[in-house]
Amino acid sequence: MDLTTIAAKIAQVYEANKKVEAVLLGGSVSRTWHDDFSDIELFIFWKQPPTDVDRMGSIETVNGEVIDFHPFEEEEWSESYITEGIKLEISNFLTATVKQLIHDVVSEYDTDLNKQCIVATISEGVVLTGEESMTALKAKNKPLSS
Secondary structure, rough: OEEEEHHHHHHHHOOOOOEEEEEEEEEEEEEEOOOOOOOEEEEEEEEOOOHHHEEEEEEEHHEEEEEEEEEEEEEEEEEEEEEEOOEEEEEEEHHHHHHHHHHHHHOOOOOOOOHHHHHHHHOOOOOEHHHHHHHHHHHHHHOOOO
């Protein structure tokens, strides 16, 4: 089974929500390091805060079985679920929050590990939907010239 293809199909489900700006594939699948035991990590970028109904709607559409469903904490909403025998790890962020995180790391040299990991994922992740928005975020994710 091709995890990238499955991720792309699931990204389309998220993109159907008008609040979603972009979907990015991260983790081992985005780096082609995955194996038979890998999960799919998706990063969902929202124009507006998602409701629980927004988040559950996508899971229900793909017949997902919820493992974890966390409320907003530390600048993100997260959930994990299984569909088609594959585990998905979902990280939901407001696009505005991600822009601030990129600024903090790139312009302010913030060494916070969580921020660094998110910024690295944006840099190295595979864009599944929202090409224009993700191109803009990736462009902000460059070191300042000296």
